[in-house]
Amino acid sequence: MPALVSARRTTPGAHAAGVRGRTLGARWAAFAFIAPTCLYVLVFYVYPLAGNLRMGFQDYTVKSFYTGVAPFVGWDNYRAVWQDPAFGGTVLNTVLFTAGSLAVQFAAGLALAMFFHRRFALNGVLRSLLLVPWLLPLVVSGTAWRWILETDSGVLNQTLGHPVPWLASTDLALLSVTLVNIWVGIPFNMVILYGGLQGIPAQLYEAAGLDGANAWQRFTRITLPLLRPVTVVVLTLGLIYTLKVFDVIMVLTQGGPADSSQTLTTFSYDLSFQQLAFGRGAAVGNILIVVAVVFAFVYLRATRDAEGRR
Known part of the structure; x- marks a missing residue:
């Protein structure tokens, strides 16, 4: 019985490690839930917006779609x-x-x-x-x-x-x-x-x-x-x-x-x-x-x- 009681006892360090593990797991779970939304916003909003802002300062033509080259023309x-x-x-x-x-x-x-x-x-x-x-x-x-x-x-x-x-x-x-x-x-x-x-x-x-x-x-x-x-x-x-x-x-x-x-x-x-x-x-x-x-x-x-x- 004393051996069983001592086995059930945990040290403060082990308890803190368990709390940190659960906290880290909760953070990864939260990230997994919001990751698809973040990816969607990046792909369909941020990337096109950045591309449009950049294109407004370039001489972008039909040829640029194939070559990927568009001269910078400023304003x-x-x-x-x-x-x-x-x-x-x-x-x-x-x-x-x-x-x-x-x-x-x-x-x-x-x-x-x-x-x-x-x-x-x-x-x-x-x-x-x-x-x-x-x-x-x-x-x-x-x-x-x-x-x-x-x-x-x-x-x-x-x-x-x-x-x-x-x-x-x-x-x-x-x-x-x-x-x-x-x-x-x-x-x-x-x-x-x-x-x-x-x-x-x-x-x-x-x-x-x-x-x-x-x-x-x-x-x-x-x-x-x-x-x-x-x-x-x-x-x-x-x-x-x-x-x-x-x-x-x-x-x-x-x-x-x-x-x-x-x-x-x-x-x-x-x-x-x-x-x-x-x-x-x-x-x-x-x-x-x-x-x-x-x-x-x-x-x-x-x-x-x-x-x-x-």
């Missing part, structure tokens, strides 16, 4: 993009497309969020159905709207009774793609703002009602101020998403007619795969990346400030 690609006659109009289209989409998406999303914030029959079912445009692939949404907006056989023109060149007119093409993008983005705004409304205590509205505040005063003095952190998040994410919209525009108009609906994303595609100016196309992509990163920092700071106020 020449960016100067060429800046001096391109189409660049100014493309930037203006991007600003109008982004600003119009954000403003209407937010207003409509907030209105729907407030509507569904009330209790009524089939509330959950209707909210689920409104998510369909956001859940559909953008190519599918763009194709469906192209059928609707076709000049000769489109459903909308047949309903109106006369042909309107929604996608073929230089005056209407940008408006058309903006409206389609608004339709796609409204559900996202509604969901986020609806969650924000859920976090506002009902007692505040009851107290304001007792004090004689009308609906507009409750909206401007309670709802909007308390939704400010959520509003910043929605607008920042919406800006980032809208800046990189490509599928909808390419399916509907391909940036035409006469570059009237061209944005920076389609302009980058046109430079790279239509004009085969890969360096300039990469430069436009890098400009978009910088803008998106700036607003990503705004988003992170806004979410951090919102968490700090809780």
